[in-house]
Amino acid sequence: MFENVAQFIVSFLPITGNIAEIVEYWIYNNLKILFILFLVVFIISYLRTYFPPEKIRDYLKGKNVVFGYLFAIGLGLISPFCTCSTIPLFLGLVSAGVPFGIIITFLFVSPLINFAAIAVLLSTLGVKITLAYALGGVIVAILGSVILVKLKMERYLISFNFSESNKKDEEEKKLTRRERLKETYQGGVEIVKQVFPYVLFGVTVGAVIHGLVPEDIISNYLSGRFSVPGAVIIGVPVYTDIMGVIPIAESLIAKGLPTGTAVAFMMAVATLSLPQFILLKKAMQKKLLFYYGAILSLGIIVLGFLLNFLF
Amino acid sequence: MKITIYGTDCCSKCDQVLEIVNELVEEYKIDAEVEKINDPIEAAQKGVMSLPALAVDGDIKIKGKAASKEEIKEILNV
Numbered sequence: 297m298f299e300n301v302a303q304f305i306v307s308f309l310p311i312t313g314n315i316a317e318i319v320e321y322w323i324y325n326n327l328k329i330l331f332i333l334f335l336v337v338f339i340i341s342y343l344r345t346y347f348p349p350e351k352i353r354d355y356l357k358g359k360n361v362v363f364g365y366l367f368a369i370g371l372g373l374i375s376p377f378c379t380c381s382t383i384p385l386f387l388g389l390v391s392a393g394v395p396f397g398i399i400i401t402f403l404f405v406s407p408l409i410n411f412a413a414i415a416v417l418l419s420t421l422g423v424k425i426t427l428a429y430a431l432g433g434v435i436v437a438i439l440g441s442v443i444l445v446k447l448k449m450e451r452y453l454i455s456f457n458f459s460e461s462n463k464k465d466e467e468e469k470k471l472t473r474r475e476r477l478k479e480t481y482q483g484g485v486e487i488v489k490q491v492f493p494y495v496l497f498g499v500t501v502g503a504v505i506h507g508l509v510p511e512d513i514i515s516n517y518l519s520g521r522f523s524v525p526g527a528v529i530i531g532v533p534v535y536t537d538i539m540g541v542i543p544i545a546e547s548l549i550a551k552g553l554p555t556g557t558a559v560a561f562m563m564a565v566a567t568l569s570l571p572q573f574i575l576l577k578k579a580m581q582k583k584l585l586f587y588y589g590a591i592l593s594l595g596i597i598v599l600g601f602l603l604n605f606l607f
Numbered sequence: 608m609k610i611t612i613y614g615t616d617c618c619s620k621c622d623q624v625l626e627i628v629n630e631l632v633e634e635y636k637i638d639a640e641v642e643k644i645n646d647p648i649e650a651a652q653k654g655v656m657s658l659p660a661l662a663v664d665g666d667i668k669i670k671g672k673a674a675s676k677e678e679i680k681e682i683l684n685v
Contacts, residue, residue, distance in 0.1 A: 348657075348671070349656035349657050349671070350656060353656065381657055381658060381671075383615070383647045384647045384650055384651060384655060384656050384657055384658050385656050385657065387647055387648065387650075387651035387656070388651060388656035391651065454648070456648055456651065456652060479672070482672060482673070483672070486620055486673060490619065571616070571617050575615060575617075575647065578646065578647060578648050579647070579648065
């Protein structure tokens with residue numbers, strides 16, 4: 297459907313050949329990704345009205361471990377796109393005495409994978425890569441948190457007093473459907489607004505790669521043995537939303553970039569970012585932060601190698 | 608009165624709230640001290656688990672959403 301729209305628009309423009317193809321690709325991808333983003337973000341925002349942070353905290357307090365882990369993974373999947381909202385929730389969970397393993401699982405999953413990325417990946421890169429991305433992310437998160445628990449890393453969480461003063465007005469207020477929809481709309485619009493520039497940027501870079509970068513450059517230079525750690529290292533200073541990386545990864549894969557390398561790049565960009573770590577440093581001591589970063593990096597690299605080996 | 612906005616450096620919604628508060632303070636000549644705290648720990652100590660949040664004289668009035676100008680107006684009684 298979006299393909300037809302893109303073709304239709306391009307047919308009115310005074311361009312032909314390669315340029316026309318790039319523009320068509322650009323319009324098509326923008327339409328498709330933004331459509332999916334809208335849809336998923338609004339569904340997630342609606343779901344989130346049922347899970348205010350206070351409720352999540354109280355819910356997780358006395359849960360058994362297996363269930364807690366599963367819940368933490370689910371929570372990470374629907375968690376918002378910005379660390380600004382992950383960290384306060386993380387702090388709230390810490391102060392409520394939720395088991396460390398559960399909290400840290402949430403902290404691993406939250407930047408690694410989310411529903412919107414899964415939906416867009418399904419439509420651009422297919423079932424296999426999407427599954428690899430989602431399962432890989434979950435496995436890295438679970439292994440990571442098991443390792444941190446075994447190392448008794450909870451010692452290095454920063455302790456502080458969480459105010460009880462607001463407890464009383466936190467009694468659950470029942471929202472009407474109308475209020476829920478209003479919250480959904482406000483939250484959804486905010487997220488789309490926030491992510492939109494990254495999508496535009498990513499699609500533009502992707503379209504340029506699609507139309508102008510010769511295939512042999514990528515298959516000659518970016519597919520060697522070091523391409524996976526290389527992709528992770530490049531991903532560290534690149535700070536963008538995962539939605540902005542997917543279109544770039546898509547055109548790189550089409551030009552011969554190995555799947556594992558592309559997945560590793562996507563994950564590194566989304567998780568290993570300086571602003572996120574600066575914020576995390578407020579909540580944990582250096583040692584834990586170092587282990588968290590090291591496990592993420594290593595996990596992503598191993599996953600990348602494994603996928604390159606499998607596909 | 609003292610108006611506190613809790614946020615982080617990288618949170619555009621939080622800046623939005625700060626902007627609206629500053630606008631209102633100027634527009635209605637409210638006698639208020641406005642501050643923005645970019646430390647999630649301090650927010651957590653106040654019981655805030657989602658940002659941005661807004662407090663008047665230490666009482667949390669809004670948390671977890673970029674409130675509209677209308678909503679903030681109501682909170683500030685203008």
